[in-house]
Amino acid sequence: MHAEDERISIWFFIGMLVFAYGIVITAAGIYEIFVRPAHPVVLASLHAGVWWGAFMLILGGFYLYKFSPKKEK
């Protein structure tokens, strides 16, 4: 799913950023479980940061693996 003449697929770049975001957002979500913020958001009990961050980690990781330049070569 990338142009034939590109060494690195756009999906690999997307995987990199989404994976990095997954790490940051999951970490922030876990931190909030232990250190309650002064002004929590509505439905903070759902811990959206944790599961949304985890989802991004998995999605980013999948793209990193699937479109890795080494694997494609």
Add this chain to the structure above:
Amino acid sequence: MATALALILSEAPAKLLSLTFIDVLILVLYFVMILGIGFYLKSYTTTSEDFFMAGRSMTAWVAGLSFLAANLGSLELMGWAAAAYQYGILATHWYWIGAIPAMLFLGIVMMPFYYISKTHSVPGYLKLRYGEPARVLSAVTFGVMTVMMSGINIYSMALVMKAILGWNINYSIWISSLTVAAYVVLGGLRSAIFNEVLQFVLIWLGAMLIPIIGLVETGGWSGMVARIHQNFPNGNYTHLWSTLGHFSDNPMGVHWTGIVLGLGFVISFGYWTTDFLVVQRVLTARDLRSAKMAPIIGASFKMIVPFIVILPGLLGLAIFSGDHRLVGESQAVATGLHSYNEVLPLMLARYCGPGLLGLGITALLAGFMSGMAGNVSAFATVWTYDIYRPLIRKDAPDSHYLSMGRWCTILGVLISIGTAYFVMQFLSIMDYVQALFSFFIAPLFGTVILGMLWKRTTSAGGFWGLLAGTLSSVGMWLWVKIDPHALTYIALSPKARDMAENMYRGLWSWIICVVVTVIISLMTTPKPASELNGLVYGCTEIPSEGHLSLYQRPIFWATIVAVIFVILNVVFW
């Protein structure tokens, strides 16, 4: 980059949201990545074909997602969420009937002619079909309008960031614009497209949490609808078609004929099939099948965009009521209540903690940047291929046009920034420029579609039809400006409201363009069929898809998208 962001944040006055260190980190990572992509692709951009057409090497998925992302600006996200709060689910028409049929039509019917003719642009197609005058008229109007619209978007984005985050307007304008300029200058259209696909993913990841958590809070779709009916017992915000029988039965003040013929046919087909800003993305596809599939892929995603744009507005209707209801801008200033233009940031603040908030703001910025990159890359192509090369310097080496593309990308960004500051001084100019853009869309669709489907259309017919349609649109707009009562005649009802004007004006100007084109064509001599090969239906051999299996054929997927489109309209009738 981080310093610049910190400078912005340090100047924050009163604001809706506050970013934490984690949110700033999310934003910094985004800027690093999009600039990194630009630098990486620079070495792959060595010819003008690379710079302006991305080497015509994009897959259907990349071209299709970029086709959609170029249209998804941050104003689009905030504006239509606000419209959904104001008008309810009717706003969805702009995503469904106002887009899907046109996108499928582009893919199945029009794309073969754009692609086989190997044109670089829509004005370029007009040159091949009608000759130089039609191309110059179209290219000059498109070029001027594109950079001006881009300027308005920059200014609007800076205002949004000031209102939400308290960012300094000057920093917002310069940093976001120069970032776009940097990655487009470096990698050309290929870089713009790659970043648009990245931005498309970020828009979804950043905006999708709001409807998910919102539906949890309101008890699902039925719970949300029940709350809306409870909060607004006299309004009808949850039906798509059943209230369109009369202008006064729905909050938008429109009639179904305006939605179907004005929006669904003329305006939508005009924008999605002839606006070079979006069509350029599809022209980069690596083969005809990919070019046909790209708008179909775009249409399938367009159908679900209301989930992240319209649903937050509807959730706002369910959640913000009584003393917390949202009101119009002037009432908001007078009463201290929040405006419905703030519905999306209010929802972000309601549900998104550290990190997720940064992701949501990144989605808004990504939306703005993908729209701006679309504008400047389309401007650079039209200027170089349709104005500079034919009119100023015909036979320069390829490297000259590549260099021209890079310089006029910078020029386009600077004009856009200049327009942004001009608009800041003369705010009322915004409405005029947006109206100017709408003058050309509907007649241009008439000119292109007649040129593609009727071989009898002549060069004189095409040019004068386009001019007559455009001038009639300007005339109707002026008529309503001078005498608002004129809307009664244009929209065919005394109860029509402002929203109906654009639809009916587009419809009439398209009809005038078509009638004038047909009459003049019948009075003048057409081109011989041999000169229309690759340009017109009946004179062009379209490659057969007989060797492809059913699921590989664009028409198969277009049919599936069309069926889902019909089902969705019936479900939300």
